[in-house]
Structures are given as structure tokens and as C-alpha cells.
Amino acid sequence: MTLPTINSLSQLVAVTLELGALEYPEISKGERLLAKRAAPVPKAWAQEFRAAIQDGEDPLGGAFSDLRKPVERRSLGATYTPKAIVSAMTQWVAAQKPERVVDPGAGSGRFIIAAGRAIPKARLVAAELDPMAALMLRAHLQIAGLAGRSTLFVGDYCVLRLPPITGRTAFLGNPPYVRHHLITPEHKEWYAQSAAKWGYKASRLAGLHVHFLVATAQKSAAGDIGAFITAAEWLDVNYGELPRKLMLERLGLSSLHVIEPNAKPFDDADTTAVITCFEVGQDPACVKVRRVDSIERIGTLDLGKNVSRKRLEQSSRWSTLTRPSREKPRGYVELGELCQVHRGQVTGANQVWIAGAHSGGLPLCVLFPSITRARELFAAGEMIECGDGLRNVIDIPPDLELIPRRWRPAVEKFLTRARVMGADKGYIATHRKAWWSVGLRDPAPIIASYMARRAPAFVRNIAGVRHINIAHGIYPREPMLPSTLDALVRYLRSAVSVHDGRVYAGGLTKFEPKEMERLLVPEPSTL
Numbered sequence: 231m232t233l234p235t236i237n238s239l240s241q242l243v244a245v246t247l248e249l250g251a252l253e254y255p256e257i258s259k260g261e262r263l264l265a266k267r268a269a270p271v272p273k274a275w276a277q278e279f280r281a282a283i284q285d286g287e288d289p290l291g292g293a294f295s296d297l298r299k300p301v302e303r304r305s306l307g308a309t310y311t312p313k314a315i316v317s318a319m320t321q322w323v324a325a326q327k328p329e330r331v332v333d334p335g336a337g338s339g340r341f342i343i344a345a346g347r348a349i350p351k352a353r354l355v356a357a358e359l360d361p362m363a364a365l366m367l368r369a370h371l372q373i374a375g376l377a378g379r380s381t382l383f384v385g386d387y388c389v390l391r392l393p394p395i396t397g398r399t400a401f402l403g404n405p406p407y408v409r410h411h412l413i414t415p416e417h418k419e420w421y422a423q424s425a426a427k428w429g430y431k432a433s434r435l436a437g438l439h440v441h442f443l444v445a446t447a448q449k450s451a452a453g454d455i456g457a458f459i460t461a462a463e464w465l466d467v468n469y470g471e472l473p474r475k476l477m478l479e480r481l482g483l484s485s486l487h488v489i490e491p492n493a494k495p496f497d498d499a500d501t502t503a504v505i506t507c508f509e510v511g512q513d514p515a516c517v518k519v520r521r522v523d524s525i526e527r528i529g530t531l532d533l534g535k536n537v538s539r540k541r542l543e544q545s546s547r548w549s550t551l552t553r554p555s556r557e558k559p560r561g562y563v564e565l566g567e568l569c570q571v572h573r574g575q576v577t578g579a580n581q582v583w584i585a586g587a588h589s590g591g592l593p594l595c596v597l598f599p600s601i602t603r604a605r606e607l608f609a610a611g612e613m614i615e616c617g618d619g620l621r622n623v624i625d626i627p628p629d630l631e632l633i634p635r636r637w638r639p640a641v642e643k644f645l646t647r648a649r650v651m652g653a654d655k656g657y658i659a660t661h662r663k664a665w666w667s668v669g670l671r672d673p674a675p676i677i678a679s680y681m682a683r684r685a686p687a688f689v690r691n692i693a694g695v696r697h698i699n700i701a702h703g704i705y706p707r708e709p710m711l712p713s714t715l716d717a718l719v720r721y722l723r724s725a726v727s728v729h730d731g732r733v734y735a736g737g738l739t740k741f742e743p744k745e746m747e748r749l750l751v752p753e754p755s756t757l
């Protein structure tokens with residue numbers, strides 16, 4: 231069915247009102263304000279949206295995701311979950327027959343509505359901070375016929391209080407992925423204090439999804455269950471120590487399902503996601519783990535190979551446990567245990583941002599000798615000792631005031647030319663902090679090519695040159711001696727072959743950053 235196109239958020243508000251959003255009790259101040267700004271829409275629209283909702287679609291959430299751009303949704307982590315994932319998680323939860331379902335960060339209501347439909351008598355509790363989403367949620371619940379047994383809390387999930395019940399509560403949803411620098415100091419303080427009460431050390435780098443796990447552990451009791459989908463980062467990084475412990479010690483982790491980025495778990499975010507299922511108060515000897523390479527093949531959430539809880543306790547990188555085990559010779563570790571691998575920055579328009587005749591007159595402070603072609607790495611040999619002969623990438627700070635006053639006219643002149651070349655348009659430019667600021671990564675001590683008809687070229691970067699997205703940077707997790715870095719490069723150059731990568735039609739071999747992190751290398755002490 232083709233629905234009418236909603237052209238603005240004010241029209242979207244109007245549709246939610248037509249669908250009865252305000253008939254739901256306890257409308258928040260934010261929602262009332264939005265309701266006042268509703269733009270008129272044809273009466274017939276409501277009928278069409280109603281029919282789509284009754285058919286099991288989420289046309290309101292779909293319109294919202296189109297109207298509010300990903301950058302605008304970032305501060306609230308508003309990325310809505312595709313149907314196949316919602317349905318697999320809801321089925322798992324429904325099979326445990328909860329008396330109540332709580333959806334933390336309910337958005338337009340995809341999980342809570344699915345749960346309400348799948349579990350006929352369950353009480354439904356949805357928490358949502360964004361008044362726009364809350365209006366969609368109300369309309370959605372109303373039309374799905376679930377308003378009578380649901381409660382909507384418009385506010386921060388972390389302070390939501392749940393009344394006690396006798397049966398089991400299920401926590402189900404997609405907690406917002408908001409990076410730490412967008413979280414208020416007060417929220418970080420709440421997180422640190424909550425964690426300290428259980429004797430856990432909280433990192434200030436944890437994202438909001440991790441705060442939600444802590445809040446869930448606070449609200450849950452033995453017998454409760456949960457299924458969450460989150461970004462998978464916490465499985466491996468330092469700030470993930472707390473959620474990993476929390477999952478094992480308080481939430482009763484029962485299974486982990488890592489969804490590969492190629493499976494595109496979310497339409498508008500390139501990320502690896504993980505579904506965790508937990509049973510509070512259980513202390514299982516084994517946890518089921520697996521990787522899912524296609525959303526269509528997600529299957530039931532009881533699948534996976536058993537990994538002992540002890541192994542999870544001892545491991546600081548859980549994502550590797552979901553891969554088929556391969557023989558690891560004694561004394562070898564995965565490169566990823568020592569280093570992070572990052573693809574270089576995308577410029578969005580190499581013809582503009584790689585210096586040339588068009589950028590004459592720019593000062594050295596915005597010019598960075600960089601690896602911009604894989605062949606430069608092939609030609610470099612074991613190390614790059616100086617940046618001469620490499621092309622410069624133009625990287626201008628977002629705040630032009632940071633450029634010394636005497637150079638500003640030259641930079642302004644270049645920016646005018648760049649605009650004429652269309653550099654301020656296009657997806658990458660319009661999604662940067664400032665369209666003119668490429669934001670190169672720091673120099674990587676080792677740079678590697680990753681796509682060719684040959685093994686990657688690993689090169690020691692003594693000169694401190696930068697790289698763009700045709701190369702990967704290899705960054706030690708902990709400081710590493712120059713001699714160890716040299717030895718690591720020598721090892722990688724001699725040991726890695728085309729067969730370690732992913733071969734594409736036509737014979738090209740590609741190593742994604744995570745695949746490169748999986749290469750086996752000798753422990754640093756034996757390098």
C-alpha cells in the first residue's frame with residue numbers, strides 16, 4: 231500500500247492526533263507543545279495510516295525516520311529496529327509468558343506493540359524521552375487496541391519506577407546508542423554511583439545503552455527476563471567491562487547473537503549489533519553464542535554454540551567467542567588483542583580535498599602528507615621514513631578561528647573555490663561537523679592496504695603521515711615500543727597472505743578492519 235507522503239514533523243504530529251494520540255491519559259508538556267504546532271493534513275490520511283498499522287506496519291516510525299535525519303536523531307540514539315529483529319526477540323520473550331513487558335526507549339512502539347499482540351494479557355510499559363516519539367507511540371497503541379493495558383512514561387527510563395507485580399517482567403527493546411560525549415555529567419554521575427553500589431567501576435566513556443543496562447538491572451528481580459539489541463562495541467572495549475560483568479553476575483546472560491554489519495541490522499546505521507537474552511537470577515554454566523549474517527536468517531534466539539560462563543568471565547573480548555574456533559598456535563594472539571584497526575577517513579570528494587593546482591596558496595598548517603593510493607604503500611617497502619612525494623590532504627579545523635589570522639584569507643579563498651566545486655554538498659560533507667573539515671585520523675604507527683589482488687602491504691609509519699579510506703591504520707591498544715612495532719610489521723609482511731582475507735569475484739582480496747584484527751600474530755614478548 232502506498233501511503234500519503236508526510237512532508238514535515240508538524241504534519242506527522244497532526245496524523246498522530248487524528249489517530250487519537252491525545253485520547254490517551256497523562257499527556258506530557260512537551261507533547262502538548264508539539265500538538266499546538268500540528269500542521270493541517272487531509273482527513274483521509276488518518277484512515278490510510280490506521281489501515282497500515284492494523285496490518286502490522288509502523289508507518290509513523292517510518293515517516294519519522296525519513297523526516298528526522300540520522301544526525302538529528304543521534305543525540306537521542308533514535309534508530310528504529312527492523313521488523314525481523316523485533317519479531318525474533320518478541321517471540322523469545324513471549325515464550326517465557328511474562329505478566330508485564332517493559333520497553334526502554336520505545337520510539338514509535340515497534341517492540342511494545344509486537345509484545346502486546348503476541349502476549350494477549352501482558353501489561354505493557356513503554357518509556358520514551360522524546361515527545362514526538364511519545365505521540366507516535368500513543369497513536370500506535372491506540373490503533374493497535376492496546377491502550378487499555380499499557381502505561382506510557384514520558385521521561386528518562388533510568389528514573390522510571392515500576393510498581394511491584396507477582397509475575398515475571400520482561401525487558402524488551404533497543405536501548406538508545408548515544409555516545410558518551412553527548413551524555414550529561416549528571417547522567418554519568420548517576421551511572422557511576424549506581425555501579426559503585428554493586429562494587430563495579432564505571433567508565434565515563436560508556437554510552438547511554440550501557441546506562442540502560444544498569445537501570446534494567448536495578449529494576450529487575452529474580453525470574454525476570456530480557457532481550458535487548460544494542461551496538462556490539464561493549465563486547466570488546468574497555469568500558470564494556472562493566473556491562474559484561476553485569477550481564478554475567480546480575481542479569482543472567484543466556485545468549486548472545488552478534489549481527490554482522492553486512493547483514494545491515496539497521497537501515498541507517500553501519501554497525502555491528504548484538505542481541506542479548508537474559509534470565510535474571512539464573513546462573514547458567516554455559517551461554518549460547520552465535521553470529522547472524524543475514525537478518526532474514528535470524529531464526530529463533532535459542533540457537534548458538536555453548537561457551538562456558540568461565541570462558542566469558544576470563545575473556546575481555548567477547549565478539550571473538552562467537553566465531554568458529556580455529557587452531558591458535560601456542561604463543562599467538564589475535565592482532566586485535568594488541569591493536570585496533572581503523573579504516574582511514576573518507577573525504578567525500580578527493581578531487582577537492584587532495585591538494586593540487588586548485589588549492590595553491592594554502593598554508594602548511596592545513597596540509598597533511600597522506601597515503602591516498604594503495605600503490606604508495608606497495609612502493610614504500612617496510613617503512614615510510616618521510617612524507618615527501620606523498621600528496622597532501624587538506625584538513626581544515628571546524629573552527630576557522632583556530633587558523634592563524636594571517637592565513638585566514640588564503641583558507642577563505644580556497645573554501646570559496648571548494649564551494650564552487652560542490653564540496654559543501656553531498657552526504658559526507660553535510661554530515662560532518664563542518665563541511666570543510668575532513669577530520670583525518672591521527673597518524674597510525676602501522677598503515678596497511680586492504681584491497682588488492684595481493685596480500686596487504688603492512689608499512690611502519692615512522693614519518694607520521696596520515697591515511698584516507700583506501701588504507702587501514704593499525705593503532706596499538708596500549709603504548710608499544712618502536713622495536714616491537716617494527717617486529718610486528720616484519721611479521722605481518724612475511725606471514726599474511728591473500729588467503730587470510732575475503733576473496734571477491736575477479737580475485738580481489740579484501741580485509742575489513744575486524745578481519746584484519748583477527749590475524750594471528752606472536753605475543754609481543756616473542757616478536
Ligand SMILES: C[S@@+](CC[C@H](N)C(=O)[O-])C[C@H]1O[C@@H](n2cnc3c(N)ncnc32)[C@H](O)[C@@H]1O
Pocket residue numbers: 306307308309310311333334335336337338339340341357358359360363385386387388403404405406407
Ligand atoms: C534505538 S531507539 C529504539 C526505538 C524503538 N524501541 C525501536 O527499536 O524501534 C531508542 C529510543 O530511546 C529514546 N531515548 C533516548 N534517551 C532516552 C532516555 N533517557 N529515556 C527514555 N528513552 C530514551 C529515543 O528517543 C529513541 O526513541
